[in-house]
Amino acid sequence: METKIFKPNQINQAAAAIKAGELVAFPTETVYGLGADATNEAAVKQVYQAKGRPSDNPLIVHVTGVDQVRKYAQPLPAAAEKLIKAFWPGPLTLIFELQPGALSKSVTGGLTTAAFRNPDNQPTLDLIRESGVPLVGPSANTSGKPSPTLAEHVYHDLNGKIAGILDDGPTRVGVESTVLDMSTDVPTILRPGGVTEEQLEKVIGTVRSSHHHVGAGEVPKAPGMKYKHYAPNAQVYIVDHEEDWPAALAWAGQQDGQVGVMALAATIANDRLPANAEFFTLGADMQTASHQLFAGLRHFDLESPVKSILAQGFDDQGLGAAYMNRLNKSAGQTHFTNK
Template sequence: METHIYQPTDVKSAAEDIKHGELVAFPTETVYGLGADATNETAVKKVYAAKGRPSDNPLIVHVSGIQAVEKYAEPLSDAAKQLIQTFWPGPLTIIFKLKPGSLSKAVTGGLTTAAFRNPKNQVTIDLIKAAGVPLVGPSANTSGKPSPTTAEHVYHDLNGKIAGVLDDGPTEIGVESTVLDMSTAVPAVLRPGGVTADQLRSVLGTVIDEKHSVSGNEAPKAPGMKYKHYAPNAQVYIVDHDADWRKASQWAAEQPTKVGVMTTDAVMDSAKWPANVELFSLGSDVKSASHLLFKGLRHFDDEPEVQLILTEGFNPDGLGEAYMNRLNKSAGQMHFEIKK
């Protein structure tokens, strides 16, 4: 299969691919998603095959407004409508109970709920409207690898496996959306993202900051809860935000292979780095680091001589919670401890 690179002016052509049951990757403000007609079970199953994704890992349904949610979900509460009014379009995915049989089990992972999101990207909104159907849209990468934040990342992983990539440049946020479960008695955050728990509480009052993973015998209600995610080929180690990076530099110099280092500019300037270290800037703060995290991991994935990656951690509050959630999964919870 030839994978086309579509420009924003090619939305109608990309929509035709969707209508014919093909897969087209699309841009959002978070990461690129792998789009298929959410009402076409055969097309949805192609998503799992293209990504190598486990079939019990539910997919997010991307819509262009509340009307599509109301078509498939049980009647929405006033609180749910307030959330949608406040945060959509934007980086918030909401799980609702479904009307029986309204969406295929291939979309829901066999659950009676589904996750919905209205992305904040006009090109993708135009694509959804032109296709005339909601789109499933997991991250457009090989399952388990760092999520794609550019069309080039998508092409690298899925060239020849999908019909096209709709290129709208680099994504803005760089980590996936917050996932909020509204199918339970008390709303629960299942995945932290661009909308923080405090922002949700300002609308809902009470929100549980839930566990963000499940055990092997549990069914995940949201993507990223069960399987290894965001991992490059090299082993990632988290260097805590208050660590002495000069000692990290000394440790790196003793390694027999090339070492990747992903830090903010301030940390980068605070140490003398040996010749076997390659630096990747995460910018100035947690916002820029979140935007650049997956780009950096993918950068080092293209350098097989890099066997270890030291990556700066941040305090897990606000956007830092989402950043550390992704970094911990990328590192397999491995923290690099440097004694002061």
């Protein structure tokens, strides 16, 4: 299969592929998603095959707005209406109870709920409208690898496996959406992301953050809760504190192979990198670090292969919760220690 690159002025061609039951990756403000007609079970099953994704890992349904959600979900609670008004389109995914039989088990993982998102990217909204159906859209990468923030990342992983990629340049946010479960008594964050807990609580009051570990025989309600995610080829080591960097860089200089270093510009500015280390800047602050995280992991996979990566850790508050959620998973919870 030839994977075509569609530009935003070729939406009709990308939509024709979706209507034909094929897969087209699309841009969002967070990461690129792998799109298929959410109402076409055969097409949805192809998403799992192309990614190598476990079939019990449910998919997020991308819509153009709340009216499309109402076709499939049970009546929405008042709190959900407030959140939709405040954050859609944007990086917030909401989980709702479904009308019986509204979506196939391939989309829901066999659950009675589904996750919906209204992405903040005009070409993708145009693609959904032109296709006439909502689109499933897990990250457009090989399952378990760092999420794609460029069309080139998608092409590397899925070339020959999907019909096309709608290329709208680099994504703006860089980490996936916040997933909020609205089917529980108290709205519960299942995955931190671009909308913080504090922002949610300003709109609807108390929300919870779930720290539930999904067991081997349990179906997760949202992506990223059960399986290995975001892992580059190299082993990632999280450097938790700025005062740990001199020891971390000394350790890097003692390694036989190349070592990648990912940190804020100011963190490394006064340190001398060892000869076998390459620096990838995470920018100036938490906002830029979140935006650059996947790009850095992809850089060391595709452009400058290394055996190890030292990555800067942050407090898991606000946007830092999303950053550390992804970084901990990419590192397999491995932290640098000088002991």
